Amino acid sequence: MKKKLIAPVVLSTALLAGSIPFSNVLAKQPEETATISLTNKWNEKMNVPIFVREKQLDKRNSSTASDALNYLEEKKSKVKIRNPKADLKVKKTNKDELGMTHVRFNQTKNGIPVEGAEVLVHYNEKNEIVAVNGTVNVDVDEQNFNTKPEVNSVVALASAKSSVDAPAQLQYDPTTELVVYPFEGESSLAYKVNVNFHGEEPGNWFVFVDAQSGKVIDKYNALMDADEIKTQTGTGTGVLGAHRLLHISQSKNPNTGTVFQLADYGHKNLGGIFTYDAPTGSLFTSNSASFKKDYDRAAVDAHYNSEKVYHYYLDEHGRNSLDDKGMAINSYVHYGTNYNNAFWDGQQMTYGDGDGSYMISLSAGLDVAAHEMTHGVTTNTANLQYRFQPGALNEAFSDIFGALIDDANWEIGEDIMGPGAKADGRESLRSLSDPSKYPVGAAYVPYGNGKGKYPAHMNEFYDLPRNLDNGGVHINSSIINHAAYTTAQEIGREKLGKIYYRALSVYLTPTSDFSAARKAIIQSAVDLYGAGSSEAAAAANGFNKVGILE
Known part of the structure; x- marks a missing residue:
């Protein structure tokens, strides 16, 4: 029986590649050990979704965390939180470019945070509350729960x-x-x-x-999948032979003279962009401003692509680096031996060189860099849990922004495929426009509809256990990928990016599922372009086409 999306309570409105032996591409997770119980249990009071959209807007005196908490106290029967003032702790408040203010709370029990349970209150520019969303754990709220640890x-x-x-x-x-x-x-x-x-x-x-x-x-x-320093312009040759203009720095050393480094300090309020050699842990250096050795090629592309992704988020969304606080962007290349993967480890990007047959250096792909760096953005926004549907959303947002930033097509990883992969018909890692063009691994086929292809619709959903691909994070992500692609055909890439970024940064929470994503993305389109707009209709239609309905 195929998995169905259960409509939430609405109070108001890495590659798994069939015959291609990639072990874990774009951060496919190692399979969990068999020691973890896979007993299926269900508690309908855990992770209860909230989506309240106020039709008659509630005018408030302010848009502070204190006021938001007062509102939740007043509406506690509506939002199903028994004691908001005791059980919610403010996590973050931010004001966006539309003048809207968003207050994010973490549910707690006796002051201890409940993992993944977050509630957001959204104000418009007039200090009117327009929506509340998130999830609460009613079960924990109702229990007499022991919060005193016995072990340290x-x-x-x-x-x-x-x-x-x-x-x-x-x-x-x-x-x-x-x-x-x-x-x-x-x-x-x-x-x-x-x-x-x-x-x-x-x-x-x-x-x-x-x-x-x-x-x-x-x-x-959650591995997703000296003296004065002066920034200047340098050059380099990339993995595929492209000539790259780079921002680098030079350092004068009294013993060795001037050394040039892949270290970019030239961006205001950014900690810098740095590219390292993984085997040594050292910055890439050269005796001149030209990085053209064969060993430099992977580093040249990583450095160049990191800056491209940084500028996309800054120029398109006003986001200052992955954490929006100017954190340094660090990349490591030449990781491992014949390593067919790249990953975000929570703080940095790391790229393997590939095995030369099925994959070449993964830093060659701008969309690969964008994919990994978007995991960093997700970590610092919605922080989607890396398993089941939240994990599939996590992967999907990385693929979607990978395809938006590397906008030549709707494929992911076409620049890193080696001759062996191409000979087997594998021209890319995944396709947003036609997910089913590629097979999934044999271990996953029994959990789908029997066709063994990446799914493009919920009737092809893979109902995987936790010990396979963390419950299908890389496989079922293609359903959301295809929804985004469908929407983009109606409104274009730029508007799609604005809508999906807003959903990721403003509405989604760690336990958001596909249904919650639909609501968040449609609401983001309404915020940006208005209720009844063609953009809001296109956002809804993208989800309709893949079977994620109200």
């Missing part, structure tokens, strides 16, 4: 590291946070531990350790 964070960290075979040397310092974790129909007090490491099997693992017993409840790999 040190024990939890050791358990988490052991569960993912983390090496002694980690990429970044691990983080540990006490949360209420809804999982498989039950909620537990847990430590959310983030462990990040590179190596032959890189990981950006989130491990949830029971705070009472110290046992691992759940885990998933």
Whole structure:
């Protein structure tokens, strides 16, 4: 029986490539271990969706977090939150280019955040509340829940590291946070531990350790898939032979003289754009302003493409880097040996060289860079959980913006395919215009409609378990990809980008599913172009065409 989208309560209005042996392209996650229970449970009071659209706008005195909380208290029966003032903690408030203010809350229990449960209140420029959306965990709200841990964070960290075979040397310092974790129909007090490491099997693992017993409840790999320094113009040759103009820097060293680096400090309020050699961890350098050695080619493209993606988000959406706060953009190339993948690890981009047959250096693809960097944007906006439908949305937004930024076509990865892949008929990784042109891996075929192709409609949805592609994040993403492509045929790429970026940055939350995405994207079109506009109709039609209905 095919998976159906269950309409939420509306109160008012990496490659998996069949015969091609790519192990994990564009951050396909390693399969989860069989030690995790796959028992299917369901609790209808967990992750209850909210979408309230006020028809008669409520005029407020201000658009502050305090006022938003007062509104939720007044409307608590409508939004199904029993005690908003006790259970919601403000996470962020921002004002957008339309003059709208958005207040984001995290649900808590006795002050402990409930993982993934967020509520947003949206004001227009007149301080009128126009909408509320997000998810709440009614079950946790109603329970007498023990929020006092029996084990400490040190024990939890050791358990988490052991569960993912983390090496002694980690990429970044691990983080540990006490949360209420809804999982498989039950909620537990847990430590959310983030462990990040590179190596032959890189990981950006989130491990949830029971705070009472110290046992691992759940885990998933969210690896998506001198002296004065002066910025100047340099040149380089890319992987495919393209001549690149680069922003680089030079440093004077009393012992070695002037050294040129792939380090760009020339953008206002940006920490810089830097490109490193993964084996050594060092910035790429040259004795001249020209980077034309064969070994430099992957770095040249990574550096050039990073700046292109940075400018797209800045120029089109007013976003200052991946976190919108000017974080440095770091890329590492020549990762691993014959590594057919690229990934965002939560803080940086990393590119393999490919095996030379099925893939060439992955940094050659502008859409690949855009895909990985968009994972960084998602991490810092909706922070969509990397599993099941939220994870498929995460992947889809990366593919969609990859195709918008590298706007030659609606394919992803066409510039990184090697001669072996092309000989097998694989001209790209995925297609937004025609998802079914490529097969999925054999392990996934039994969970679909039997045709074994990437899905373009909900009647082709792959109802995968968690231990396969994190529940289908790379496979089912193609349904959302195709919805976006269909919308773009009516309104063009630029408007599509504005609508989808607004949905990602303003409306979506960590547990948003396909149905929530439909509402968020249509609402974003209404915000930008008006109710009844052709843009709003096109946004709805894109989802209609792929079977994601009201």
